[in-house]
Amino acid sequence: MQSFTGTSEYIVSPELARAVDVAVALGRPLLVKGEPGTGKTLLARDIARFFNTPLERWHVKSTTKAVDGLYQYDAVRRLHDSRFGDGEVRDIGRYITLGPLGRAFARDERLVVLIDEIDKADLEFPNDLLHELDTMSFTIPETGATVSARQRPIVIITSNNEKELPDAFLRRCVFHWIDFPDRALMTRIVRVHHPDAEERLLVGALEAFYALRSVDGLRKPPSTSELIDWISALRHSGMDPAKLLGAGLPFIGTLLKKEQDIDTAQRRFNATTARAGRS
Amino acid sequence: MFLEFFYNLRARGVPVTTHTWLALVDALARGLHNNTLDGFYQVARCILIQSEAHYDDFDRVFAETFRGVQADARNLLSQLEEWLRDPKSLEHLDPELRAQLAAMDLEQLRRELLERLEQQKERHDGGNRWVGTGGTSPFGTGGMNPAGIRVGGGGSRSALAVADARRFREFRRDLVLDTRQIAAALRRLRRLTRDDGKLILDLGETIDATARNCGDIEVVMNPERHADVRLLLLLDVGGSMDPHAELVSRLFSAAHQGGGFKELRSYYFHNCVYQRVFADAAFTKPVSTAELLKTLDSKWTVVLVGDAYMHPGELTMSSGDWWESARGPSGLTWLARLADRFPRSAWLNPEPPSLWRSGTIAEIARVFPMFQLTLAGLDDMVRHLRRPALSSERRNRVATLARGR
Structure with missing residues (x-):
């Protein structure tokens, strides 16, 4: 396994580089906090560049639910199709779209997934993701299909400390606080x-x-x-x-x-x- | 030694669990620390610590635990190596069994290390003493430690120097940082309910009902979720509170901006609450305290902010209120009436708890549960307000005081 050193466009402190290595090796999410403007979000882009893998971004908003990152079921379109007779309504799979995390699980190669500003969402949000991040798989109840990661993605989570994250969630993360650069x-x-x-x-x-x-x-x-x-x-x-x-x-x-x-x-x-x- | 580190962390209140400890063992078994003490510091910190508030504690425990080992670092690392060879072969065992084995190995390792260190002390007395002296960092200035172990990646600060420098002191939780953090703390006060909110479309239910209704649209509406906490803030201003004005104003703006309360009212008082409180800090718009007690129902959450420090007479004498010439109930009576009416109430004090044991502060703390105006104090207060647990003794005393003439 190659050790992360940052790239020519992104300079990391030795502590942060080590934290990335640990997260990658243990297959745990890396939780990054720090003052605004210290490059938390850019880190994910840089890790993807360093390991030469695609990056999936999931920007969390106050209305985001945990399931949105996995998949979305477009019931309205299905209802529409059923009333106006467009397409095959019985195939629920057609109305399921995978979210950023879901797409990362479904790919054959290893991806970097950025969950940006996780603290923006509801307090329960991190708890709802616990199981999925642990097992790196989830089931879509509408179709009964299970999506599980062939390669554990490298998950980078950023937080601005607006809300406290639950202990059970924190325990599963590798944590790094980006100190202000000297x-x-x-x-x-x-x-x-x-x-x-x-x-x-x-x-x-x-x-x-x-x-x-x-x-x-x-x-x-x-x-x-x-x-x-x-x-x-x-x-x-x-x-x-x-x-x-x-x-x-x-x-x-x-x-x-x-x-x-x-x-x-x-x-x-x-x-x-x-x-x-x-x- | 390593297990000692674990218990030292716990003793200092850093929430390290067996779960994270095993993750550390796993990481070390994979050689992620690159066989350096600095690597060990970095790996241990990113796995064991999940909040920058604990970085400072971690640094201190790390320095305390490993200070003596410094001169013997090479030896320590080879010991670590040896010990780590075992868990590698145990990876296929179930986690619990592995945990027991790991703990046993650690214990054994610890004993060996302690013995070794004993001998080492005698042989390298000078070195150890040099290492042990001083609360500040003997390594920070030199830039590298004598055993020749350095940070990878070009830096020259040793892990102990880094740990000793205590760069993360400012993140400790017992200091108030800024409005945002206060707001984040206060936000946890809010409770959401669906009572008497305006109706919004419930999409999932609508589709479900429509499907049951053979495709004819059947609209399902649900009340919206909304905040249900009403907060009454009473702020002490002027006099001995002047040094804390900045802090109180931050609390005030945090409550206004980020609280998300259904209703927030704030009034001012000087030293103690009497017949009237004021809607402005210049004391020109009086509001009757009795009126507040009458109009606000007992579900209101009440937070008083003040140093609770005053002349005893201002608290207990019926003429204590210097705004009022007529005699009325004493300040303590008014406070007790508030506490009696609003079970969800608390007093925030900017002064440190070491001053709370005597005088008017102690007296008021017997009426209102008192918390310090720091992040940790706010957290405790929020926990208390969400589920107030008042002893019957306290309730009785407050009720008696509230009846006072």
Whole structure:
């Protein structure tokens, strides 16, 4: 079994790489949590790329039910067909569509399945999936057919902590919290997204970024994805990197998304510049 | 040693189960830790821990348990190897039997390791002492440990240095983080019911009924599910509560944004509840407390937020209310009336429980079950409010106080 190392487009910490290896080897779902913008969702795409397998995405919403991921039975269309005489109504199988998890089970090859933002759904949602994730198979009561995985898919689950997940569910998962990248890791990550950016600009931007993150009282501190956007904006404008902090952080709206935070940050940096100006 | 690690984790309140422990054994048997202590740290953490709130505890237990082993890491790993050779051949046995065998091996291993460590201590005294000193990390600065074991993938922090650095302290559950988490905690208060909701189409039932009706459309309607919890928030503002204003405002906005309550009312008071509470924090719009007691039925959930800290007179004297010149029932009486009327009630206190044992705080805690305004405290409160278990002694005392003149 090949060990996961991330790809040229996605940098992982050794802890996360190890967690992926463990999840793959044990055939358990990998539950990933972390601040928004730390690349939870991208991880699944990258694992699929690394192992060279297709990816099934299942984006969970507040109305999503566990069974939706397995299959959907289109009773309305069947009713319609029965009233207006289209097609073979007796064959229920025609009205069954497999969901993302169901499709992953049915394929011959091993897939990566992403269950994105599992905490968005109802509290009972994870419990309803317990059995299916354990046995990697399910039965469709309407037809009596059983779909079971020939190859255990690699299941990646992300959560934003909006709801607590049930213990029984957690126990079956391999867990990893994506910590906010330190400066060295962040430099590598930024390099991946801006391979041809000027060194001076990156150093200046990271300097300003970590200074901004250390400001007390920010409600939503900027994350990796915002830093990457910000550097794009800076590169387009041809800003002189040496003047970033002094210029009162140009394009601050790409970094901070709350009005209150922008106020806090500007007050703080203006104070610093004013003091620097006097001395 | 490894089993000791397991029990140390449990002793610190990390919910490690035999189930996850066996999964770890399985992972190690497959060599997923690459024969490094750091690999062991990473594998153990991702399998045994399921919440970032426990990362800090894990780090501390890991550091405590394996600190002395540091100098002997190579030996430890080869021991681990040896021990792991057994379970591999046992894979086809049923899990329970395997669990027993695994536990036995662990015990044996532990004894051997302890003996070995005893000897090791004598021979490598300097090394161990160096390793053992200091609460902060002796390895963090050096960047690698003397036994030469390093993190794979280019990093140079050893597992113990990582564990010692306690990077995850801020995720501990006994600290309040933000509005979102408070909202998530409060959301568990909500109960759903189908009573007297507006009707919505039940598709499955409709199709079923239609089929029974020989294909003639038969519409089935069901009441919608909706939230059924009404929450009354009473907030103490001003004075000794000023340092906690930010925290209380977060709780307040969380309740408003994310609560999903059928009805949410909030009123303000200063120090203690008397004849009147106020609809605004500036105390200009009074609302009679007696009116609240009369109009809200006992199904309301009541949460009071305050430090419960005041001059004893404000709680017990009939003239305690400085908003009111006329004498009325004492503050304690009013509080007892609220507690008596609303069995689902609780007091949230931003002050730590170490201060609750005396004075007015203790007095009020005898009336309202008191919880600390932290995530863990909120969780406990929600659990209490969902199913209040009040001793008859408490109920009697509250009822007596509520009758007070």
